[in-house]
Amino acid sequence: MKNLSLPIRFGIVTSAVLIAYFLILALFDKHVNPAFSFFNAFITGFGVYEAVKLNKLHLMESFSYTEGFKTGIITGFVATLLFTVFFLLYATEVNPRFLGLLMETFNGRFNVDIGMVVFIVAVMGLATTVVATLTVMQLFKNSRNIPQNS
Numbered sequence: 001m002k003n004l005s006l007p008i009r010f011g012i013v014t015s016a017v018l019i020a021y022f023l024i025l026a027l028f029d030k031h032v033n034p035a036f037s038f039f040n041a042f043i044t045g046f047g048v049y050e051a052v053k054l055n056k057l058h059l060m061e062s063f064s065y066t067e068g069f070k071t072g073i074i075t076g077f078v079a080t081l082l083f084t085v086f087f088l089l090y091a092t093e094v095n096p097r098f099l100g101l102l103m104e105t106f107n108g109r110f111n112v113d114i115g116m117v118v119f120i121v122a123v124m125g126l127a128t129t130v131v132a133t134l135t136v137m138q139l140f141k142n143s144r145n146i147p148q149n150s
Helices: 002-027 034-062 065-094 098-105 114-140
Strands: none
Touching (some): 002 065
């Protein structure tokens, strides 16, 4: 369980930052513009980066690519799960008009229900998690390059 506590903690913090960012956008009625969701990738990426970095500092020599990848994936999945639950509650309970406003952004070209939108939010979060983890692990993996003698 100790190995899971770090990514779960960072996933909770990352989801809190994602939720705060969403609510700040909602204050200015910008939360219905999907372009602002691109910043979610940076928030998720930073959460994954910090979790993997701290994991590498704790494990030192025993740190492996697999361990770092697992940490990043769990961090992102926890963040995505919590944000998706928040998004569902927001769109159904807090602001039931949100889905209609969001669809107006697309000029009514799509006819989707809340289930499909929540599914899309979850898939986007999971895809972002995988890409962010793969990217971050390029920074933290142990190099197997043989040093050149000058």
